[in-house]
Amino acid sequence: MINKERFLEAVDTVIIETRDRNGIGRLAEKVLHASLKLYLDPDRSHHEVKVGSHVADICNSDGIVEIQTGSFSPLKPKLAAFLPEYPVTVVHPIANKRRLIWIDQNGEFSAPRVSPVKRQVMRVFGELVKILPYLTHENFRFKLVTLDLDEYRMVSKNGGKGRGTRRYERIPTALCEEIVFSSPSDYAALLPEGLPNEFDTKTFAEVTKLKGRYLSAALKVLTELGIFSRQREGKSGYRYQRVVI
Numbered sequence: 290m291i292n293k294e295r296f297l298e299a300v301d302t303v304i305i306e307t308r309d310r311n312g313i314g315r316l317a318e319k320v321l322h323a324s325l326k327l328y329l330d331p332d333r334s335h336h337e338v339k340v341g342s343h344v345a346d347i348c349n350s351d352g353i354v355e356i357q358t359g360s361f362s363p364l365k366p367k368l369a370a371f372l373p374e375y376p377v378t379v380v381h382p383i384a385n386k387r388r389l390i391w392i393d394q395n396g397e398f399s400a401p402r403v404s405p406v407k408r409q410v411m412r413v414f415g416e417l418v419k420i421l422p423y424l425t426h427e428n429f430r431f432k433l434v435t436l437d438l439d440e441y442r443m444v445s446k447n448g449g450k451g452r453g454t455r456r457y458e459r460i461p462t463a464l465c466e467e468i469v470f471s472s473p474s475d476y477a478a479l480l481p482e483g484l485p486n487e488f489d490t491k492t493f494a495e496v497t498k499l500k501g502r503y504l505s506a507a508l509k510v511l512t513e514l515g516i517f518s519r520q521r522e523g524k525s526g527y528r529y530q531r532v533v534i
Contacts, residue, residue, distance in 0.1 A: 352376030
């Protein structure tokens with residue numbers, strides 16, 4: 290059950306502990322990851338538990354939780370080892386609203402600026418495709434957590450705030466929503482209104498606003514999950530039909 294106040298308490302605890310040690314951003318575990326771990330299970334004895342030859346982010350009586358803030362590729366060996374024996378929930382945070390704060394070469398912080406990039410929930414398929422064989426396993430669950438956050442970025446050596454900057458730290462400021470996926474119909478619920486029952490790749494791209502690898506990944510995952518069926522259309526294209534509404 291979502292608890293926004295407890296989440297912010299977890300964030301505050303992690304920030305205080307991090308600053309007391311080495312300063313924000315200098316620990317191997319970032320604030321975002323550590324905050325989610327403490328929020329999802331306040332009992333630290335359940336954190337970083339060795340299970341077989343792997344270490345689980347959280348292991349308790351409910352199973353295993355893996356918090357993935359970046360690429361899903363490193364999850365594959367863990368899922369292969371954990372899923373036959375344990376229920377596993379993969380938790381992935383995405384930004385709902387994001388403020389950008391730059392840190393210059395002197396350690397000075399800029400005024401926050403709201404990022405113009407809008408939330409695109411369906412871009413998560415770009416990561417889900419990397420663990421596609423495990424999405425239908427009976428022990429697998431996926432949880433998408435949407436957050437408001439402040440993203441701190443180090444400016445490039447030439448002082449610019451565009452290309453060449455690197456992400457230094459992400460500090461959550463609010464917990465917005467938790468969405469749990471355990472069946473194909475749950476993933477189908479991500480599809481935007483306006484998508485017809487039959488469509489081609491171009492129409493899907495126009496409705497979802499997806500491009501490149503995100504577009505191909507979404508079509509692949511949704512087809513493999515049985516949400517779409519497809520038939521070849523012409524020499525190089527496909528026509529899709531919604532099976533799960």
